Amino acid sequence: QKEVEQNSGPLSVPEGAIASLNCTYSDRGSQSFFWYRQYSGKSPELIMSIYSNGDKEDGRFTAQLNKASQYVSLLIRDSQPSDSATYLCAVKFNKFYFGSGTKLNVKP
Amino acid sequence: DVKVTQSSRYLVKRTGEKVFLECVQDMDHENMFWYRQDPGLGLRLIYFSYDVKMKEKGDIPEGYSVSREKKERFSLILESASTNQTSMYLCASTLVSSNTEAFFGQGTRLTVV
Numbered sequence: 001q002k003e004v005e006q007n008s009g010p011l012s013v014p015e016g017a018i019a020s021l022n023c024t025y026s027d028r029g030s031q032s033f034f035w036y037r038q039y040s041g042k043s044p045e046l047i048m049s050i051y052s053n054g055d056k057e058d059g060r061f062t063a064q065l066n067k068a069s070q071y072v073s074l075l076i077r078d079s080q081p082s083d084s085a086t087y088l089c090a091v092k093f094n095k096f097y098f099g100s101g102t103k104l105n106v107k108p
Numbered sequence: 109d110v111k112v113t114q115s116s117r118y119l120v121k122r123t124g125e126k127v128f129l130e131c132v133q134d135m136d137h138e139n140m141f142w143y144r145q146d147p148g149l150g151l152r153l154i155y156f157s158y159d160v161k162m163k164e165k166g167d168i169p170e171g172y173s174v175s176r177e178k179k180e181r182f183s184l185i186l187e188s189a190s191t192n193q194t195s196m197y198l199c200a201s202t203l204v205s206s207n208t209e210a211f212f213g214q215g216t217r218l219t220v221v
Contacts, residue, residue, distance in 0.1 A: 043213060
């Protein structure tokens with residue numbers, strides 16, 4: 001069974017700080033990696049996707065992938081209270097496999 | 109704009125009822141998925157379909173079946189609803205290509221009483 005592991009949190013950071021979210025996966029054949037944000041009672045929405053080793057930046061968000069270590073992370077710079085949500089790591093290998101999510105609280 | 113639509117946002121059913129959850133996508137995606145989401149357990153895959161009339165069991169298929177008669181529609185069926193099937197159900201779709209994300213419907217909060 002393919003596994004995606006995340007720390008469930010909650011991760012608390014002050015407004016303006018950098019939030020760092022981490023994810024490990026078990027299958028070396030995994031092809032694509034995604035971060036989704038999910039607000040309470042809502043469905044997941046895509047934040048970032050990353051397919052090759054290294055960093056990918058989009059505004060305040062940076063995704064990092066290290067396939068050798070089977071590790072993917074999401075950095076959120078200048079965190080805002082509106083970033084408070086659960087962040088889901090997803091790995092695609094034909095199907096999508098999701099971690100259980102990390103709950104992020106950004107304190108004003 | 110991409111759209112995945114689930115037939116109901118909230119649903120209350122009685123134990124033993126047969127329940128149908130419908131999902132429609134307008135993006136011509138080959139792959140469609142049904143997940144359930146429970147606190148602390150994340151998204152767990154119930155069933156996956158990669159083409160019309162083609163399906164594959166996910167991690168927790170017991171008590172569920174699916175139907176995909178048309179490419180755009182993927183139905184989840186609870187043959188005899190039980191209280192432990194009370195959950196949030198999420199439908200998603202994606203292209204076969206590996207570098208494409210999953211698009212989610214708005215979710216159905218099912219309560220079985």
